[in-house]
Amino acid sequence: MTTLEIWHARKQLHITFWPALPLSFFHACFYLARPFFDNGLPYAEMAGGHSSGFxxxxxxxxxLYAICLSFIILAMVYERGQLGYKQDSLCDPLTGVGNRRAFLEYGNELIRKRKNQAFPLQLILFDLDNFKRLNDQYGHAGGDSALVFFCNVVNSTLEKKDIFARIGGEEFACLTMKPKEQAILMAETIRFQLAQNSQHNIPMTVSVGMAFSKPDQDSISHLLIQADHALYRAKSAGKNRIELS
Incomplete structure (x- = not known):
């Protein structure tokens, strides 16, 4: 039963669990084999007060099973703790989305996968408009609530495979494998939904710069530079708009 429970939970366990599988299975086999050697009788009931060698x-x-299982559990607990520390280091503590380090790490991994598999890859750069004004008038608490609200709007639109992160201040980035037209539509949906809301009676809008990966591009940094140039044009053209690289 222990072996089956571990096997059924393997997709939820993000740690190395495989040593526990053969150990629990091997332990179960001993008890399943016992009736063939001593009929499963207690020690005192064996003939002449002597048990079999088995x-x-x-x-x-x-x-031996108890000792080995203890070491395996300790190793799993340690690995889970290390995984927790790693996840914390890749997460923005305020908004709960990824941070710049996570975006670069997962983004470059996606770029490497793209070399072997042909799929579209678009980078969307968001920058909240008038954020300094909101921060000056309502303090950091007002600014923090605006950032969290924006992330909620974005997360309600993205798919699970999209990579979204806060890369600095009020600037956010998203990597998506949607085709170009669908990526633009997604960015427009986010921009429109945000424009329908406000924080502390200050309208919330966002400027967006988009860059589209080409087969010869092998760096997420290059895409960020392109999207940043497009974002600068969106800011210069009056904000609350989308510009393409």
Whole structure:
């Protein structure tokens, strides 16, 4: 039963669990084999008060199983703790989305996969408009609530495979494998939804710069530079708009 439970939960376990599988299975096999050697009787009920040699082996195996299982559990707990620290280092503590480090790490990994698999890759750069004004008037609490609100709007629009992160201040980036037209539509949906809301009676809008990956591009940094240039044009043209690189 332990083996089956671990096997069924393998997709939820983000740690190395495989040593526990053969160990629990091997332990179960000993007890399944016991009726063939000593009929599964307690020690005192064995003929002449003596147990079979298998019973001694069974006791030794049970002790060895407990010791090994303890070490495996400790290793799993340690690995889970390390995984937690890593996830914290890749997460923005305010908004709960990825940070710049996570975006670059996962983005470059996606670029490498793209070399072997042909799929579109678009980068969307967001910058909240008039954020300094909101921060000056309502303090950091007002600015923080605006950032969290924006992330909620974006997360309600993105798909699970899209990579979204806060890369600095009020600037956010998204990597999506949607085709160009669908990526533009997604960015426009986010821009429109945000424009329908406000924080502390200050209208919330966002300027957007988009860059589209080409087969010869092998760096997420290059896409960021292109999207940043497009974002600068969106800001210069009056904000609350989308510009393409």
């Amino acid at each position: 019973f001694a082996i069974l006791i030794f195996e049970a002790i």
